[in-house]
Amino acid sequence: MSRLLEASGHALELLFSGDPELWQIVGISFKTSLLAMVLATPPAILAAFALAYGHFAGRRVLIAVFSTLLSAPAVVVGLTLYLLLSRQGPLGDLRLLFTQTAMVLGQIALAVPMLVVMMHSTLQGADRRVWETARMLGAGHLRAFLTVLLELRFGLMAALLATFGRIIAEVGASMMLGGNILHYTRNIPTAIALETSKGEFAQGIALGIVLLTLSLILNLLLHYFQGKGQVG
Numbered sequence: 001m002s003r004l005l006e007a008s009g010h011a012l013e014l015l016f017s018g019d020p021e022l023w024q025i026v027g028i029s030f031k032t033s034l035l036a037m038v039l040a041t042p043p044a045i046l047a048a049f050a051l052a053y054g055h056f057a058g059r060r061v062l063i064a065v066f067s068t069l070l071s072a073p074a075v076v077v078g079l080t081l082y083l084l085l086s087r088q089g090p091l092g093d094l095r096l097l098f099t100q101t102a103m104v105l106g107q108i109a110l111a112v113p114m115l116v117v118m119m120h121s122t123l124q125g126a127d128r129r130v131w132e133t134a135r136m137l138g139a140g141h142l143r144a145f146l147t148v149l150l151e152l153r154f155g156l157m158a159a160l161l162a163t164f165g166r167i168i169a170e171v172g173a174s175m176m177l178g179g180n181i182l183h184y185t186r187n188i189p190t191a192i193a194l195e196t197s198k199g200e201f202a203q204g205i206a207l208g209i210v211l212l213t214l215s216l217i218l219n220l221l222l223h224y225f226q227g228k229g230q231v232g
Contacts (some may be wrong), residue, residue, distance in 0.1 A: 003216075047116045078175070126155075
């Protein structure tokens with residue numbers, strides 16, 4: 001018990017003293033996860049819209065595929081990309097394995113199915129008269145599309161927040177693709193796993209506090225946007 005209290009005290013000291021190594025790890029996590037979200041969101045929105053409003057062969061199969069990918073464990077996603085990016089893999093010449101780029105690719109692979117499924121659900125449950133009215137009033141496809149997104153902005157934002165919370169906390173793909181290299185690919189979850197395995201709990205606790213704080217903020221925002229969507 002005394003060791004736990006001592007480690008917790010040291011963790012708070014690391015947080016509030018501005019420990020450079022600790023905050024560099026936090027910075028790497030936010031950098032890679034935010035970049036993954038920026039790259040994953042546009043194609044996910046387009047795919048979700050096409051699945052919700054389109055009528056084409058294979059639509060139900062694609063919905064089932066995205067739902068299946070959503071439930072795929074992060075370590076399986078990481079293993080798949082690892083095999084593709086390794087020296088013996090088809091993309092080995094790109095030398096992306098154990099880089100931040102590989103971590104971003106892994107997080108994109110995790111984010112896209114979740115975004116598509118959640119956004120598709122939001123779009124599917126919306127009033128189709130928004131699209132139809134916009135088209136009847138002379139709006140082009142792009143303007144009608146943006147009108148629908150604006151109408152459903154709170155539900156779509158909730159999907160973005162939930163997905164960001166998932167990818168920034170995942171450890172399997174980041175560990176396999178990034179290699180947990182200090183000052184380069186070590187992010188919050190991989191650092192927690194490493195420090196815990198070494199029996200050094202202070203940094204792990206400090207990073208855990210960062211994740212819990214982020215989770216609280218994301219959940220508060222999530223409930224806010226969900227409430228706005230219901231009111232709307």
